Amino acid sequence: MTTVTEDGELTGLRDALGLLKDREQVAVRLLESSAKHSFDPDRELDWDAPVEDGKWFWPPELVSLYDTPMWRRMSEEQRFDLARHEAASLASLGIWFEIILMQLLVRHIYDKSVTSAHVRYALTEIADECRHSMMFARMIQKGGAPTYPVTRLNHNLARVLKTVSTTPGSFACTLLGEEILDWMQRLTFPDERVQTIVRGVTRIHVVEEARHVRYAREELRRQMVTAPRWERELTRLSCGEAARVFSIAFVNPQVYTDVGLDRREAVAQVKASGHRREVMQSGAKRLTDFLDDIGVLRGPGRRLWKSSGLLA
Numbered sequence: 412m413t414t415v416t417e418d419g420e421l422t423g424l425r426d427a428l429g430l431l432k433d434r435e436q437v438a439v440r441l442l443e444s445s446a447k448h449s450f451d452p453d454r455e456l457d458w459d460a461p462v463e464d465g466k467w468f469w470p471p472e473l474v475s476l477y478d479t480p481m482w483r484r485m486s487e488e489q490r491f492d493l494a495r496h497e498a499a500s501l502a503s504l505g506i507w508f509e510i511i512l513m514q515l516l517v518r519h520i521y522d523k524s525v526t527s528a529h530v531r532y533a534l535t536e537i538a539d540e541c542r543h544s545m546m547f548a549r550m551i552q553k554g555g556a557p558t559y560p561v562t563r564l565n566h567n568l569a570r571v572l573k574t575v576s577t578t579p580g581s582f583a584c585t586l587l588g589e590e591i592l593d594w595m596q597r598l599t600f601p602d603e604r605v606q607t608i609v610r611g612v613t614r615i616h617v618v619e620e621a622r623h624v625r626y627a628r629e630e631l632r633r634q635m636v637t638a639p640r641w642e643r644e645l646t647r648l649s650c651g652e653a654a655r656v657f658s659i660a661f662v663n664p665q666v667y668t669d670v671g672l673d674r675r676e677a678v679a680q681v682k683a684s685g686h687r688r689e690v691m692q693s694g695a696k697r698l699t700d701f702l703d704d705i706g707v708l709r710g711p712g713r714r715l716w717k718s719s720g721l722l723a
């Protein structure tokens with residue numbers, strides 16, 4: 412924001428102060444909400460209850476192969492099995508994201524006032540994510556499926572990203588990781604066909620995650636106004652690239668092999684599935700509308716979003 416006149420400079424300063432005040436007010440509200448609605452999954456959920464017969468680990472409509480020719484040929488037992496493995500795959504992805512996010516948040520607050528509400532809320536969110544990652548790990552163990560790490564390449568790309576990414580880039584990626592999984596979890600926790608433990612895990616996550624999304628959105632909105640031009644351009648590009656990687660890494664294809672399916676064929680059918688495209692685009696809609704609104708979905712970045720299949 413360049414201003415030449417004295418008046419102009421004053422206006423610029425007032426805007427900046429206004430944004431910081433707004434940042435503190437948002438954080439205060441989020442802290443109040445955290446004090447009222449936070450959960451300890453170890454105590455809150457019954458981890459000793461047996462796995463329920465005839466219940467899904469993930470709603471079938473949200474399973475990648477749903478409604479494909481392959482799905483129609485699968486036995487009911489194999490469908491249940493695939494849902495259980497996909498739940499483990501998504502929980503593994505969730506833990507990966509959360510561990511990245513914790514580091515991004517630590518970096519975000521490193522230079523900020525330790526007594527501000529903004530920093531106190533970031534620390535609260537880190538504590539939330541610590542509990543979530545432990546909760547997801549317990550859920551994977553409970554289901555009896557393995558953990559599904561991302562590819563070595565993505566694992567190492569993220570190692571670089573979480574170390575060097577800019578503030579707006581970090582918050583844009585945070586939203587990508589949080590909002591689509593959140594949309595799926597909002598459909599999962601009220602679903603009576605789903606295992607009680609999975610419903611409990613997703614309910615806790617949805618309640619606490621709503622605050623994380625708010626925090627990241629407000630910060631990204633501010634950053635897209637105040638960050639220098641190169642940083643805004645870089646955010647558009649890196650966020651588009653993250654969307655592309657995310658859409659590929661979303662479900663680990665090893666799940667198909669592990670339930671006795673032809674991995675290549677399964678991946679091809681998921682790619683061709685109109686139902687799946689609709690699920691992923693519906694899941695991303697709230698996020699892409701928001702990103703469009705604050706000017707993240709422009710230029711080459713927008714093309715990357717389109718190629719990810721998440722943007723219609």
Ligand SMILES: [Fe+2]
Nearest residue numbers: 509539540543
């Ligand atoms: Fe989380």
Ligand SMILES: [Fe+2]
Nearest residue numbers: 540589620623
């Ligand atoms: Fe989160």
